[in-house]
Amino acid sequence: xxxxxxxxxxxxxxxxxxxxxxxxxxxxxxxGVVGYCTRDCIRDDFCEGAADGPYGTSYVCETDGINGVCxxxxxxRCDGPGNGACADESEVCVFQLVFAADATxxxxxxxxxxxxxxxxxxxxxxxxxxxxxSNCLLGGCREFCDPDAETNPCSDAEQCYxxxxxxxxxxxxxxxxxxxxxxxxxxxxGDMICNIALDFxxxxxxxxxxxxxxxxxxxxxxxxxxxxxxxxxxxxxxGEGDTSYCAHMCDDDSDCVNGTCSIINFGIDNxxxxxxxxxxxxxxxxxxxxxxxxxxxxxGDIPQEACEYVVRGxxxxxxxxxxxxxxxxxxxxxxxxxxxxxxxxANNPCQSEGLCLTAGGQSFCSxxxxxxxxxxxxxxxxxxxxxxxxxAGVCVEDGGSLAMCAADADCPxxxxxxxxxxxxxxxxLVLEQICRAGREGGAAPGAECAQNSGCRSRIxxxxxxxxxxxGYCLGACTADEQCSEDGTITCEEFRLSLGNDxxxxxxxxxxxxxxxxxxxxxxxxxxxxxxxxGFVCSRVRFDRQGQDDLFGGACLPxxxxxxxxxxxxxxxxxxxxxxxxAIEGRFxxxxxxxxxxxxxxxxxx
Numbered sequence: 001x002x003x004x005x006x007x008x009x010x011x012x013x014x015x016x017x018x019x020x021x022x023x024x025x026x027x028x029x030x031x032g033v034v035g036y037c038t039r040d041c042i043r044d045d046f047c048e049g050a051a052d053g054p055y056g057t058s059y060v061c062e063t064d065g066i067n068g069v070c071x072x073x074x075x076x077r078c079d080g081p082g083n084g085a086c087a088d089e090s091e092v093c094v095f096q097l098v099f100a101a102d103a104t105x106x107x108x109x110x111x112x113x114x115x116x117x118x119x120x121x122x123x124x125x126x127x128x129x130x131x132x133x134s135n136c137l138l139g140g141c142r143e144f145c146d147p148d149a150e151t152n153p154c155s156d157a158e159q160c161y162x163x164x165x166x167x168x169x170x171x172x173x174x175x176x177x178x179x180x181x182x183x184x185x186x187x188x189x190g191d192m193i194c195n196i197a198l199d200f201x202x203x204x205x206x207x208x209x210x211x212x213x214x215x216x217x218x219x220x221x222x223x224x225x226x227x228x229x230x231x232x233x234x235x236x237x238x239g240e241g242d243t244s245y246c247a248h249m250c251d252d253d254s255d256c257v258n259g260t261c262s263i264i265n266f267g268i269d270n271x272x273x274x275x276x277x278x279x280x281x282x283x284x285x286x287x288x289x290x291x292x293x294x295x296x297x298x299x300g301d302i303p304q305e306a307c308e309y310v311v312r313g314x315x316x317x318x319x320x321x322x323x324x325x326x327x328x329x330x331x332x333x334x335x336x337x338x339x340x341x342x343x344x345x346a347n348n349p350c351q352s353e354g355l356c357l358t359a360g361g362q363s364f365c366s367x368x369x370x371x372x373x374x375x376x377x378x379x380x381x382x383x384x385x386x387x388x389x390x391x392a393g394v395c396v397e398d399g400g401s402l403a404m405c406a407a408d409a410d411c412p413x414x415x416x417x418x419x420x421x422x423x424x425x426x427x428x429l430v431l432e433q434i435c436r437a438g439r440e441g442g443a444a445p446g447a448e449c450a451q452n453s454g455c456r457s458r459i460x461x462x463x464x465x466x467x468x469x470x471g472y473c474l475g476a477c478t479a480d481e482q483c484s485e486d487g488t489i490t491c492e493e494f495r496l497s498l499g500n501d502x503x504x505x506x507x508x509x510x511x512x513x514x515x516x517x518x519x520x521x522x523x524x525x526x527x528x529x530x531x532x533x534g535f536v537c538s539r540v541r542f543d544r545q546g547q548d549d550l551f552g553g554a555c556l557p558x559x560x561x562x563x564x565x566x567x568x569x570x571x572x573x574x575x576x577x578x579x580x581x582a583i584e585g586r587f588x589x590x591x592x593x594x595x596x597x598x599x600x601x602x603x604x605x
Contacts (some may be wrong), residue, residue: 029095029134033125034113041068055111062108064099071096073110079174083146084153092133093144105172107144119143120155122212138197139211143177153177156189157210165202179209181317184255193234194249196277198268205318206266206275208249222248223259223282241346247279256280263311263324265387274388278315284332292374293367296330305330306351307368311386325426326392328368340367340376341397355394366394370425372402372434380434383424391424399437407482408445408475411435417457418476420511422497429497429509433476445475445514446489463521464600475514483514488533490515495527520598521555525578531555536588538575542595542602553578554601556588569597
């Protein structure tokens with residue numbers, strides 16, 4: 001092959017084809033290194049007169065009668081029911097463009113690659129380890145097989161995989177011997193290790209598979225410092241600089257030497273999707289269970305340590321089983337560690353491993369927490385997404401006194417507002433209320449507003465579906481008297497977060513906000529737009545000429561039973577929920593002409 005002519009070359013494959021008088025150089029198998037010149041054909045006699053090259057002089061035409069190509073050897077089909085076997089034992093089963101009636105691609109019996117290794121052997125073309133059948137895949141020489149056969153050519157470390165996709169779009173799929181799945185090194189035979197790869201079927205998971213260790217003499221071992229260019233890992237190098245380390249597969253802590261088994265999420269595409277894998281990560285220090293740094297105080301011979309997170313759970317064949325959870329463990333504080341809130345990088349690590357966070361383009365050290373009280377002054381406990389499915393508490397710098405509160409009046413500093421802080425916990429989300437710095441000059445909860453900047457809480461909630469009508473400032477509360485003295489603004493429950501059971505509203509996380517009462521304010525039963533001031537939320541039908549009717553929720557005066565008194569233009573009736581079902585025991589003054597008198601609640605579609 002000409003120097004610089006490979007699949008990364010801009011001239012590929014023309015640069016190799018130029019070597020052949022026919023303009024057609026074929027590299028056999030999946031990773032052919034030594035190729036041969038060939039030609040198109042429709043009969044075997046087209047292939048006569050072959051030169052004595054690396055694959056002999058006997059060539060046959062692989063053709064469907066219309067298209068074809070000359071290939072060395074007997075041409076016996078050996079994929080599928082052929083189970084990778086050749087009648088001539090001097091031949092091997094090689095991936096081939098066959099132009100057969102059943103498929104364009106398959107495998108045929110051909111002479112082996114010169115000095116090639118048998119199926120199941122370790123291969124690495126850069127290290128001179130090539131396969132006899134030129135099918136090096138996932139570090140091993142892979143043979144074709146038949147999943148329905150009683151026996152197959154697969155080694156003890158392999159399984160016969162049905163329809164393995166050999167093309168990115170899945171249009172080419174053949175039965176092949178592929179590595180067995182594993183969860184740790186102990187599940188693989190001999191000196192093989194448990195490596196990771198995207199699921200063989202193309203599903204969005206990362207699986208462990210039995211593989212040969214690296215042939216690189218400079219390869220780093222489990223837990224050792226690594227660099228992908230100079231000291232590569234058998235599995236994966238995590239971290240950077242002095243914090244880099246080689247991670248390896250595990251099922252629990254017993255599979256790790258001087259480490260702990262944790263779930264790590266890896267990006268698997270350009271769309272932000274990720275998949276979990278269980279890997280051994282370095283573990284230093286006492287390993288005491290902790291929730292925050294205070295739990296890692298000196299104790300006897302144990303020096304001061306810092307609390308760090310490991311992600312626990314079970315992942316089998318790349319598929320998460322059950323709930324994942326964050327576990328705090330006390331670990332040794334690294335050399336040159338910087339304190340919480342200070343800038344951090346590879347040379348200035350945080351006291352807690354993995355908690356160098358980035359916000360607004362700046363990196364800073366954080367710490368574990370389960371409540372704001374666990375954090376130093378000036379820091380609130382917030383949520384950090386450790387995996388796609390798991391959030392844990394970390395300390396984040398925050399304005400305000402962060403004092404506990406029930407309403408704005410409880411905050412010690414002028415201009416502060418009482419805010420809900422939703423935090424993760426092993427038992428689900430929990431709620432705390434803390435004083436945060438508010439918008440200077442912003443209005444109090446329940447007051448009229450035109451935009452977020454007009455509110456102390458920086459949240460202006462809509463009251464009407466008509467664009468441009470004023471809303472009200474959102475603010476936390478636990479009782480009506482915290483909102484107004486005359487009852488025109490009341491404390492109503494909002495749904496802050498869905499619970500674990502979407503079918504059970506009682507499992508949702510709720511919090512009170514001050515809500516002004518207003519006739520025909522827009523509302524719903526979802527817990528995101530309740531009525532205040534004693535008004536009742538009911539579904540209302542709005543007419544649209546020549547089109548289907550619209551239905552929207554409106555805040556209406558309550559009334560006492562079907563015969564209850566209502567303002568002019570309204571009739572007392574049973575209130576309806578969002579689905580149009582009557583709400584037992586709840587009556588509202590329904591507008592007789594909602595399009596005219598209650599347009600503020602008419603949906604905008």
